[in-house]
Amino acid sequence: MRPAITAAIINKSKMSYTIAIASGKGGTGKTTVAVNLLQTFLDAGMDAALADCDVEEPDDAVFLQPEFLKTEEVTQQLPDIVTSRCVFCGRCAETCAFNAILTVPSAGYIKVMPDLCHSCGVCSYVCPQDGAIIEYPKTMGQISSYALDGREALIEGTLKIGEAMAVPVIQATKKSLHALDTEIRLIDAPPGTSCPAMETIQDADYVVLVAEPTPYGMNDLRIMLQTVREMQLRTGVIINRYGIGDGSLEAYLTQEGVEILTQIPYRETIARIYSKGELLVHALPEMQKLFSALRQKLLKKQKPYATNHHY
Amino acid sequence: MQQITIISGKGGTGKTSFTSAFASLARKAVFADCDVDAADLYLTLQPENVTEEVFPGSYTARIDPGVCTQCGICREHCRFDAITEKENLFVVSPFSCEGCGFCKLVCPEEAISMEQSNKSRWLVGETRFGPMVYATLGVAEDLSGKLVTLVRDKARALAKEHHKNLIIADGPPGVGCPVIASITGADKVVVITEPTLSGIHDLKRVVELADGFGTKISVVINKHDINPEMAKEIESFCRQNNLMLAGMIPFDAMMVEAMVNQKTITEYAPGSDLAEELKRIWTRIEKM
Numbered sequence: 001m002r003p004a005i006t007a008a009i010i011n012k013s014k015m016s017y018t019i020a021i022a023s024g025k026g027g028t029g030k031t032t033v034a035v036n037l038l039q040t041f042l043d044a045g046m047d048a049a050l051a052d053c054d055v056e057e058p059d060d061a062v063f064l065q066p067e068f069l070k071t072e073e074v075t076q077q078l079p080d081i082v083t084s085r086c087v088f089c090g091r092c093a094e095t096c097a098f099n100a101i102l103t104v105p106s107a108g109y110i111k112v113m114p115d116l117c118h119s120c121g122v123c124s125y126v127c128p129q130d131g132a133i134i135e136y137p138k139t140m141g142q143i144s145s146y147a148l149d150g151r152e153a154l155i156e157g158t159l160k161i162g163e164a165m166a167v168p169v170i171q172a173t174k175k176s177l178h179a180l181d182t183e184i185r186l187i188d189a190p191p192g193t194s195c196p197a198m199e200t201i202q203d204a205d206y207v208v209l210v211a212e213p214t215p216y217g218m219n220d221l222r223i224m225l226q227t228v229r230e231m232q233l234r235t236g237v238i239i240n241r242y243g244i245g246d247g248s249l250e251a252y253l254t255q256e257g258v259e260i261l262t263q264i265p266y267r268e269t270i271a272r273i274y275s276k277g278e279l280l281v282h283a284l285p286e287m288q289k290l291f292s293a294l295r296q297k298l299l300k301k302q303k304p305y306a307t308n309h310h311y
Numbered sequence: 312m313q314q315i316t317i318i319s320g321k322g323g324t325g326k327t328s329f330t331s332a333f334a335s336l337a338r339k340a341v342f343a344d345c346d347v348d349a350a351d352l353y354l355t356l357q358p359e360n361v362t363e364e365v366f367p368g369s370y371t372a373r374i375d376p377g378v379c380t381q382c383g384i385c386r387e388h389c390r391f392d393a394i395t396e397k398e399n400l401f402v403v404s405p406f407s408c409e410g411c412g413f414c415k416l417v418c419p420e421e422a423i424s425m426e427q428s429n430k431s432r433w434l435v436g437e438t439r440f441g442p443m444v445y446a447t448l449g450v451a452e453d454l455s456g457k458l459v460t461l462v463r464d465k466a467r468a469l470a471k472e473h474h475k476n477l478i479i480a481d482g483p484p485g486v487g488c489p490v491i492a493s494i495t496g497a498d499k500v501v502v503i504t505e506p507t508l509s510g511i512h513d514l515k516r517v518v519e520l521a522d523g524f525g526t527k528i529s530v531v532i533n534k535h536d537i538n539p540e541m542a543k544e545i546e547s548f549c550r551q552n553n554l555m556l557a558g559m560i561p562f563d564a565m566m567v568e569a570m571v572n573q574k575t576i577t578e579y580a581p582g583s584d585l586a587e588e589l590k591r592i593w594t595r596i597e598k599m
Contacts, residue, residue, distance in 0.1 A: 025349050026484035027323010031509065056485030057320055057516060059509035077390075097370065097411045120411030121390050161519045164456060164488035171392075191322050191484060192348035195453030198406040215570050216327060216351040223349075227450045231406075244567050268537075271562070275538035277508030 016178075017302045018185040020204035022228075024220030026191035028212045029240035029264065030054070032274060034188035035063040036281045037298075040291040041184050042148060043281070048184035051177035053200045055141060055157040055169045060188055062277045066146030066154050074157070074172045075137035076119045076165075081110050085132040092123035092133065114138065115164055141169035143176055152180055166196040174200070193227045201228075206301050207235040208261065214245040218252060225258065234301065238294075241266040262294050312470055314463075314478040315596065316345070316497040318521070320513030322484035324503045325533040328566050328576065329589075330481040331355040334440045335575040336593045340477040342438065343466035344445035345459045345493040347431075352481045355573055358436025358443045366446065366461060368428030369454045370410030372403045378422035385414035385423065406451050431458055433465065442469045459483075459492035486520045494520075499527045501557065501596055505534050506541035514545065518552065527599055531592055532559035555599055558592035560585060 021034045034050055041048035052060040079101075081092075088105040100116035101123060103109060124133045140163050146154040157173030159166050170190075177185055189200040201207055207228055211221040221237070228235045237253055242263035253260055264270070264287075273283045280287035317330045330352060334342050344352040372393070374385070379401055386394040386401065393407035394414060403414075415423040430449025435442065444465045446458050466478045482493035494500055500521045504514045514530070521528050530549050535542040542559060549556045569579035577586045 025323065025351070026319075027321060056487045056490075057322075057509075057513040059321070059512055062508050062512055095412070095416070118409045118411060119390060120409060120413050121388070122411055122413050122416065125388070125413065125416065159487060161486060161516060162491075162523055164491055166487045167453070193450050194348045194448055194455045194489075195406070195451055196487070197348075198451040202404065202406045212323070214567050215354050215573070216349075219351055219354060220349040223450075230450060244564065246571050268562075271534075271537050275505075275507040275510075275541055 018204045020187040020201040021208045022189040023210045024224035028210045040295045047182045049153045049180045049182040050186040052156040054190045055159040069145045071144045074141045077135040078138045091126045209237045213249040218249045236261040239263045314497045315499045316480040317501045318482035319503045320517030324505045331575040332589045335577045339475045341470040342443040343480040346483040347446040347448045347458045356438040358438045361436035363434045366431040370425040371408045375422045456488035456492040506538040529555040529557040534562040535559040536561040557595045
């Protein structure tokens, strides 16, 4: 918890701009936009870093080929019941909102189900017996940091395989990003509109939505736009693989008054460069141009006092 | 009864297009869209006579500003940093709140209530290939795993009711809670991947997850011609790990054209090389 507090203090003294890159549908090109945008900011000599919060499948490092610095474990406190001290009153099981504690008092049976536990701490609080519930740390995933051109610029969260809860790893990843205290903070979000995605983007100053001009892509973007509006976040859309599908996505965005930030064309060369895990901005001059223009457009959207983070 | 779940690890590799193609090839099947966060299967399968029911969602704390005395006890106890002070008022961030009720429990003024979301739905309809169950998840709901489990259970009930012996489930991307819920109880898992560095990276993670469930796993490579060397790498990964490579298809604009026309690829281009290859892939998966 310590780094968060330090970051909050530093944060107030310095201007920062957090841009989240999100999408309703998976595989629309969030990662492509995030890594190429980071490289564009860095190539322009700006103080920027990226957090890969797509912790179920983090891929940013694949493209950036950064220098590995360190890895930290992300843990969550889980309750363990000391049966010798437990009086089987059942209060913990009754109060647990997630049904994570199973008890049969008559049989002297009590068990915590770790997969259901959200680590809220209610059971320890309501337990009347001293030392009957103790909490121990359980590893949920890890956070790795990497350097680009000698400076720490990528934080990657990875959910441990088999773990169900992504949110704690996402929170820890974001905290590490904010602790770097860069001027530009990019966040690569997980796809969708469920809890992990919303947790990731909720305090961004601007949200870049990456969409695909197909019926599935448009359906998912529509839900995402509703969500982002409900959260009162400012947003614009990048149409990726422009040229496939039909024109209905553009028509829809125009009708809704949503800004189209840029369009990345569908081209075999782009698909091939992507497949090799290479950066578009370094491989194709026209992509370098496109991302430079995008960088300038995004900088213009920065509010003068946009530093109101919870971190 | 058999359940086949289609997953991918990485998003956007073609799960839903393949699932709809399999739907048109399967006999006596029920379809379940377990990607409750981005449910798109219905766009192609076009279910009719749809009935809709509310899925009771997660709880979120609400602080009554008229009763709250800003003592800060709730904020001290909340482990999710969900309570913040804004303009001298304590408010709950619905996106961070897990609904545990700790704040309500400790509030000395009884200013906090827990409100249950009713924004999620589950739906049942009849498609031209058989019955279908799907769902829509309310914004920022964290019960996607439970909703997926409900969709799966309803699919089983529908299969029994309609005397079908197969469930084809379209899964979500990733390796987290909704994916775990989607492959629980599956007899076979089909991983749709693409020959890209990130595709392989994600394939390995999702195979590790599915392996832990002890289900039979097969792999399909979509857009294999984008990077033939990478496709070969996936082939050898499958061989080394005893995964069945059910087949591969090249990039083809027809996949998207079919989607635009609300048809499966086998309906949109019957007899085409693509449709024939998909048939062979489906046969291999059925026989696995």
